[in-house]
Amino acid sequence: MDAIQFIYLVPLLPLVGFLINGLGRKTLSKSLIGLIGSGVIFLSFCISVLIFIAVSKEGFTTQDIQYFDFINVGKLNIPFEFQVDQLTSLFLLIITGVGFLIHVYSTSYMKEETQSGYGRYFSYLNLFVFSMLLLVLGGNYLIMFMGWEGVGLCSYLLIGFWFKEQENNNAAKKAFVMNRIGDVGFLLGIFWLISSFGTISYHDLYNSSNGIITSISAINSPAIVAITLLLFVGACGKSAQIPLYTWLPDAMAGPTPVSALIHAATMVTAGIYMIARSNILYSLAPTTLDVIAVIGTLTAIVAATIAIKQNDIKKVLAYSTVSQLGYMFLGLGVGAYSAAVFHVMTHAFFKALLFLGAGSVIHAMGGEQDITKMGGLGKKMRVTYITFFIACIAISGIPPFSGFFSKDEILSAAYASNPLLYYIGLGGALLTAFYMFRLLALTFAGKFRGTEDQLHHVHESNATITIPLVILAVLAAVGGLVGIPEVFVKNGNKLNDFLSPVFAHSAQIIASQEVPHQTEIILMIVSVILIITTSVWAWKKYKEYQPGTGEESVFGKAIKNKFYVxxxxxxxxxxxxxxxxxxxxxxxxxxxxxxxxxxxxxxVNYGSRQLRLLQSGQVGSYILLMVIGMLLLFIIQLFTK
Amino acid sequence: MEIKWYLFLSIALFCIGMIGALTRRNSIIVFMCIELMLNSVNLLLIAFSKMHMATVNAFGTSMATSAQIFVFFIMIVAAAEVTVGLAIIVMMYRNTHSIDINFLNRLKN
Amino acid sequence: MLGTYFTFPELLLWIPFVTGLIAIFIKDAKSVKAFALFSSLATLLVSVISLCYTDVAHHPEYVDYNNVSYVWMPYIGSSFSVGLDGMGHLLTFLTAFSFPVIFAATYKSEFKNANAFYALMLLSQAGLMGVFIAMDALLFYFFWELALIPVYFLCSRWGGEKRIAATFKFFVYTFVGSLLMLVGIIYVYLHTPSFSQDSAHSFYIAAFYKAVLDPGQQSWLFWLFFIAFAIKMPIFPFHTWQPNSYEQAPYPAVMVMSGVMVKMGVFAMIRWLIPVFPAAAAKFDHVVIILAIIGIIYASCIAIVQDDLKRMVAWASIAHLGLMGAAIFAGNFTSLQGTMLAMLNHGFNILALWIIVDIINKTTGIRKISELGGLAQKSPMLSIFFLVIALANIGLPLTNSFVSEFLMLTGLFHFNKWYAAFACMGVILSAVYMLNMMKNVFYGKMNSLTENASAMSNLQKMVLTVLVIFILVLGIYPSLVLHLTEGTVSNILAHISVK
Missing domain, CATH: 1.20.890 (cAMP-dependent Protein Kinase, Chain A)
Structure with a gap:
């Protein structure tokens, strides 16, 4: 319990880091800035581990910690409060853990920035971690919204980090405005919660004994459907779902570690966190869940399709992120909340790894991002190559790497809910395997297709870059073992058990359909075989790629142009x-x-000018008017009496 | 004599004065016409004063006195007017060598 | 001494008034500048001290420190009654705070006939103070005009090229409104109960609240007052004077107008409109809110395509005021508290924004957004200040206006869901125009015009730092203000529900 008392330190430390780096960006040396920037995150991570240990102890109950009255107006009382439970502690670990690795990576990656640019970068990054922690720690929707907008702001600042290029600024602005559209939905959802229930504290709403939402039994009441849909609009913006996904690929204009941290591992999963946090509310609105499942599936397949034709290494990964987020929403939509959270975790590992690997490649290539101009880098960059390869296997869903377990959990839940969702999801998974191995082959296999200069320049990155890669590779490889399906090991799904208190009430509302174990195994085997076949095919096809002049089909062109969205x-x-x-x-x-x-x-002017003409200066006319006026008065007098 | 004859005379004088004032351009004649109108009113007041000799007003005196006081007022005003008016006409003649009143439309513009 | 010989409202009124008159006779430009700054600081000091004496509930003697009434014109039932309640404290503080900020931020600017300029500035401060402290309708009207006239001269003598036309329009517009209000005041006065033996009716505010008016009379009287206040705010479609006169007015006058003067409209609606005509306010609430919401979207859209910095800020201000107008007429505790907070926040934010526009204009000599660019490289500090202020204008959490917008929208949502949804469009659009400005003015490459931009003065840095601190403090701990105005809001609501 002791660690939880110090929970305020978790977001406070990055905030302090932000202030020090922000104010001292011109005076502090680069190494000191890097040290402070990463150091505060490491301390936060240590506290998060302690909190995680405290939370996983037997007999832990959700804790609500209030600090001060933030808004207190009449009946509406919104305190500044934190809430700690299993879901929070898991996200804390992901954010600070992956965040720390990316900070360490950045100390080397951003070395070439100017002194003040370096400080600015780390202060933004710390501010981001602070906002993200506020988002997951908040004990009510308003605090969550603060973090929610805060991460949007940091995303804006970091996408436009190199602000001399207007293109980056446009991308940053686009990201901010699209997020804002979602945020308005979120905000309206909050307003609706306030006007319907009078409170937005999780404690008051979802408390297992007397929570307001917990005690509602009516399914699909209009207010709840509306609230959940509005909140989901917010999630669509933040987590880049159809129709608000187009900002994420453009957001790749920012530095690569930023893409890894913000646009892959943490910020974009805020929408999933939010829905998992409000799972009881969502379980009461099956209509919304259906909408989420459909949008998630659609996003997964559309983004995966676009990814197969992209040539920019970061764009491929960006669309891959959009598609993976779609899977998470699919999981939420079919009521498999813990599976979605599981995928958030594994995705954080392998997608951060992929982006950092891509960063290492881009660094080595001197800023080149076009994969058709790469090739054969595997020989020169062994560590990057191997770790990237592990990540590819993990994301494609080949056992026993992490992606397999989480994706499988989502897909089997989808199958239980509606087989059609499963088939589309599987199609997306095949596309994922295809574009990932295409990317891998084009980058690391075959002959080098770049210029002579670049060839000389290519080298393996230094240790501060490779060590985070290796750590993430290990996590991407074994991270899935915390959630082994029941089919293989009895009680193997440790994560599910850990999170079960959070989702306990939802499980009562949604009677989960279990897929028979036999079917599940068959599905698994079929999908794994298909995925491996696709991967090998893609690898073979692009291993000896030479830039050709092949005519594009109409459909291919449409994909290449991102469906002209x-x-x-x-x-x-x-x-x-x-x-x-x-x-x-x-x-x-x-x-x-x-x-x-x-x-x-x-x-008025015109009227005055006309009236002025009456003043002719002719005395006779004045007198005539006077006489007429008097006569009129007499007549009026005569007739009114 | 009946009051109506006084009334007819007074209206006739007033109308002559008014038409003269409206139509004539010689400012002295216009001036005289105005005097005529004032005096027609005076005549009327005197006639009514005679008619209402017996009626008592709010202060307990005869109504005739108020009308007669009014006549004096008008005469004094007319006298004052003559002084000022004739002075204006003299000044006008000095400046413009004319006593045509339409010459005095300089107020415009 | 306090309460016997002088009271806070009197001090707040007479300090700027008397120093304003004295300033006319100080011919030296430098000393009159310093004198004005010193005078405004003195007013600020009084205002800050007065904030320590607001807890009337626990200390009944504070009422005497904050309220005073002298015999003025007993035979028509008008007295020189001034007083401060929560809202009065809030707005007098805003006024007292704005003037030193304005003087300090424009300390480097030179004005011809400096003595007249600063005298008029101080007199307008006195007028504004008077509006916020008047507890008598006739006195209120008197100060309402007094605040207008100095600003008229400031704009018409020290303004831009087309100042005469713009100022004339501004003056006629607001003056028409004032006259309508005067007619309304006299009519309401004739229906008030007597408050003293000398006269059958009274101009005292409590008498106005008790005026006996049937709903039919209220309906047309409501519009007389409403138009006067709506022009000041301004609420669509009474806004057309504002962009023009902001564009032409000198910066200190613009800061006074948009930072403080527009609050007169909001303030007057809360104090003199809704409680006096509750039936009419309830009857026309939908009409007004719809107008206000049209104004939000309309002004935000227009702000997006403005190329002139001054005009853009002017339109942005109209959009923000629209939300306040809608929130007032939503008429619940949350929305009114939000409006109170918003008045203060909008004052800080728009002041800061004008200061930055002033700095950009003075250092580069241009105001066109399309011709600027790359200022972030030239002056990183200015761009950081602008970023924080822009975010405050957008209403990002942890800045002050998030809380006020949140409360106003919550209240509006409670009133009607669709209105709140449309009002939220302003939240999106504000991000578009603010970030557009950020992008085109501060980011991107430098050009020949912006290359030789010079840095800010220390005084400007200090002023902006203070404003940014206020923005953040009120964003994190808004209870400071919310506590202050709680009493006023419940009083107003009580008046609405009683009638």
């Missing part, structure tokens, strides 16, 4: 909005409303 958005949203704004400004406002206002003024 960006163009469509530009055409139907951005341009009309701009045109509308111009119309409002130039026509409606200047000519319409201001026209009316000026028209009134002009009317």
């Amino acid at each position: 960006d163009e469509v958005y530009d055409r139907i949203i951005v341009k009309p909005l701009n045109a509308l704004s111009r119309l409002l400004d130039n026509v409606i406002d200047k000519k319409g409303i201001d026209g009316i206002v000026n028209g009134v003024g002009r009317g």
Whole structure:
């Protein structure tokens, strides 16, 4: 219990790191900045481990720690509070653990930055970790939302880290605005929660004995469906699901470690965390769950399709991330919450590894990101190659590497819910195997296709880069063993047991359909065989790749251009909005409303000018008018009496 | 004599004065016409004063006195007007060598 | 001494008024500048001290420190009554805080006839203070005009090229509104009960709250007052004076207008409109909220395509004020508390924004967004300040306006879900225009115009640091303000529900 008292240190340390690095970016030496930046995260990680140990002890109950009244208005009381339970402690480990490795990696990767740029980078990165920790530690939706927007901000700052290039700034802006669209959904969800239930504290809502939501038994009540859908809009923005996914591939404009930390391992999984956190609410709204499952599956397959034709090493990984996030949502949608969280964890390992590996490659190639101009790097960069290979196996879902277990858990839950979802999901998995091994083959196998200069430059990166790679590779390889399916080992799914208190109430609401063990084994064997075949085929096909001039089919072209989604958005949203704004400004406002206002003024002016003509200066006409006026008065007097 | 004859005379004088003031351009004649109008009103007041000799007003005196006081007022105002008006006409003649009132439309612009 | 010889509202009013008159006679530009800064600091000091005497519930004697009434025109039932309640404290603090900030931030700028300029600035401060402390309708009207006139002269004498036309429009616009309000005030006055033996009616605020008006009368009186306040705020479609006059006015005057003066409209709606005409306010709430929400989206859209920094900030301000207008008429505790907080926050944020626009304009000589670029390399500190302030304007959590927007939207959502959903569009669009500005002004490459931009002065750095600290503190611990205004809001709500 003691460690939990110091929980505030977990986010506070990165915040301190942010302040020191931010303020001292011009005075502190680079090594000191790197040391502080990584050191605070390491300390947070140590505390997180202690908290994890405390949480996994027998008899632990969810703890709610209140610090001060954040907003206290009439009946609405929102304290600044943290909540610690199994889900939180797991996310703490992922964020600080992977975060620390990426910080260490960055100390070397960003060496060539200027002094103040280096400090700026680490302060942003620390700020990001702080926000992310706030997001998972928060004890109510408002604190979560603070972290939620905070990570969005850091993402914005880091995507646009090299702000001299307007392209990076555009990508950053796009990411922020798209996230904002989702955030508005999230915000409306919070408002609805407040107006329906009067509170947004998890403790009040989901408390197992007398929580407001926990005691609701009505399924699919309109308010809850609406709230869950609105919150899901937020998740769509943050976790890059259809239709708000297009920012993530563009976000690759940022430095590669940032892509690894923010746009693969942690921030983008915030949506999954949020839904897992509100699992009881979602379980009460099966309609929303269906929507989530469908959107997740669609995203998984669409993004995987786009990934097979991309040539930018980071873009491939970005679309792969979108697709993997789709799987996680599929898992949530079919009610397999712990499977989704499991996939978050394994994905954090192997996707961070892939990005860091890609960073190592890009570094070696002197900034080149096009995989058609690489090739044969495996011989020169052994560590990167092997670790990248492990990650590929893990993401493709080949046993006994981590991706296999988590993906299998999701897919079998999908099969139990609706076999169609399973088939599409499996199709996505095959595509994943294909594009990953295409990437691997194009990068590391065959002959070198770059320039002479680059060939001389290619070298294995130094230890600060390779050590995180190796650690992540080990985790990617064995990380799945915490969740071995029941089919193989009785009580093998340790993670499921660990998280079960969080999802206990949902399990009561959703009667989970179990797939018979026999079917499960058959499905598993078939899928593994298919995946291995695809992988080998892809490897063979691209091993000796030479850039050709082959004609693209229409479909291939569409895939290469990402189904023209960006163009469509530009055409139907951005341009009309701009045109509308111009119309409002130039026509409606200047000519319409201001026209009316000026028209009134002009009317008064005109009227006065006409009236002035009566003052002719002819005394006779004045007297005549006077006489007429008096006569009129007499007549009025006469007739009104 | 009946009151109506006074009324007819007064209206006739007033109308002559008014038409003269409206139509003539010679400012002295216009001036005289205005005087005529004022005096037609005076005549009317005197006539009514005679008619209401017996009626008592709020202060317990005859109504005739108020009308007669008014006549004096008007005469004094008319006298004052003549002084100022004739002075204006003299000044006007000095400046413009004309006593045409339409010459005095400089107020415009 | 306090409470017997002088009270806080009097001090807050007379210090700027008297120093303003004295400033006319200080011919030396440098000394009048210092004098004005010193005077405004004195006012700020008084205001800060007055904030220590707000806890009326526990210390009944504080009421005497904060309220005073003198005989003024007994035969028409008007007295010189001034007083501070929670909202008064809040807004007098904003006024007292803004002026030193404005003087310090523009300390380097030179103005012709400096004595007249600073005298008018101080007189406008006195007028603003008067509006926020007046407890008598006639006095309120008097100060309402007094605050307008110095600003009119400031804009028409020290403004930009097209200042005459813009200022004329501004003046006529607001003056028409004021006259409508005057008609309304007199009409309501004739229906008030007597508060003293000398007169049958009274201009005292409590008398106005007790005025006997049937719903039919309230309906048209409501609009007389509403138009006056809506023009000041401004609420769509009464806004067209604002972008033009902001564009033409000199920076200190713009800061006064957008930082403090627009709050007069919000303040007056809460104090003089809703409690006086509760039936009409309840009847027209949908109309007003719809207008306000149209204004939010409309102004945000227009802000996106503005190329002139001043105009962009002006439109952004209109959008933010729209949300306040909607929140006032949602009329529940949450939304009103949000509006209170928003008044203060908007004051800080827009001041900071103007200071930055001023710095950009002064150092580069241009205001066109499309011609700027790369300032982040030239002046990293300025870009950090702007980033924080832009984020505060967007309403990002941990900055001040997040809390106020959250409360206002929560209240609005409680009133009607769809209104809140549409009002949230402003949240998205504000991100678009603010980040556009960030991108085009600070990021990207430097060009020939921005290359020789010079740095900020120390005074400006200090002022911006103070503002940023306020932004963050209020974002993390908003209870500071929320406690202050709790009493006022419950009073207003009580008046609404009683009638």
